[in-house]
Amino acid sequence: MCQEVKLRCLSREDCRRKKGPHQRGRAPLRPHNVGVPWERVGVDIAGPFPLTPRGNRYLLVAVDYFTRWPEAIPIPSVHADIVARALVDNIFTRFGMPCELHTDRGSTFESKVFQGVMELLGVRKTRTTPRRPQSNGAAERLINSVTEHLAMVANKSKTDWDLQTPLVLMSFRAAPHSTTGVSPAMMLFGRQLDLPPGLARGYHPDTPAWPSAEAYPAWLQGRLHHLHHEVRDRAAAVALRQKERYDIRARRHTFQVGDKVWLFDLQRRVGRCSKLQSWWTGPHVILDILNDVTARIQLAGSRCRPRTYHVDKLAPYIAR
Structure with missing residues (x-):
């Protein structure tokens, strides 16, 4: 009974x-490990925000899963052609094409225009499962961090957030990341960003004497190779610890x-x-x-x- x-x-x-x-x-948990810069880039759109005098209402964010290099691009709308053009003009033409672009299933990213541009550029387009933002966690966390900082530095009417975005990004790029242990700038360029105060001129205290112009390419290649090797080991260890903690409650x-x-x-x-x-x-x-x-x-x-x-x-x- x-x-x-x-x-x-x-x-x-x-x-x-x-x-x-x-x-x-x-x-x-199924960690997605990457081993080189721009192997996998997470992209998402935040907004709508208050309309600015420059006509911007949304923020297109992107983050490289390996170096953790952040990008946030103010855009006027979420039309597929505008989003694709923003990625090309601000990321692809500066850093090259990523191997994989990971997004949610929003209509902008699922449109024929956007997917056609990615196919034309040779970028593999992947997507999250429906209504599961954890599948693109790096981009989601970047949105939270950027919007939190913009809320503190924007004016009272919150209409200059697009002008404050580059300064917020600079602080992220220069700060050590919890996963890699070094800044995104160091991961990508092999050097720290010189920021005031105390670093107005002169070399960064952690930077060795610069080699000659002829020897610089080989020096930089060796420096990045050593740095990336250490970060890959560190990131793998961090991912393993995260999985162990997450799987404790797995069923x-x-x-x-x-x-x-x-x-x-x-x-x-x-x-x-x-x-x-x-x-x-x-x-x-x-x-x-x-x-x-x-x-x-x-x-x-x-x-x-x-x-x-x-x-x-x-x-x-x-x-x-």
Whole structure:
């Protein structure tokens, strides 16, 4: 009798749609390691911000996953052509083409125009799973850091944030990063940025005597090779510690093809009260298990093509 009551409570669809499943799994962390500058660049868009006199309302951010070099470009809109042009003019023409550009599934990045530009330039375009910003954590953290600093240095009306952005970026580029242990500038250029006070002129105290112009390329290559080797080892150790801490609370999923599941969906529906909206939808059917963290499902009552989701967004459906 007790088991029957428990099963009926767990299988009542109205309750599960609002409260969610009784227990949820948590997939182990899958670190994405990179080994050279501009191997993988995370890109995202922040805003809208207050309109500035220069017509800017959004901030296009990018971060190199290896050197942690940050970029933040004020833009007037999120149209695909404007975003693609901003990347080309401010990043690609200065640092070269990245091997991989990682974004969310926003309409700007999924448009034919943007993907066509990336294909033309030979840049591999990758994307996060739906509604999982953790999959592009470096770009998300950069947005939080930049907006936090802009809020402190912008004027009272907050209409000069686009003018303050370069100064905020300079502070990030010159400061040692917690993962690499050195500044993004040192990782990318092999030297520190000379910043006031105390460094108005003269060499940085940690910088050895400069070689001659003829010997400088070989000297810089050796310096960067040694630095990158040390950072790769340090970053791998940091990633391993993060995974060990994260996996302490991991609970592996046991989904199989054909299973019915609930889907956690925070998308707000037009015309519905968010306070009374149910965040779990389903039951949906798993069509394919792509790996240990992603699965392709067919949404219930939908004729759209199957979609890929992170398994942490799914929960087993219990039928009566």
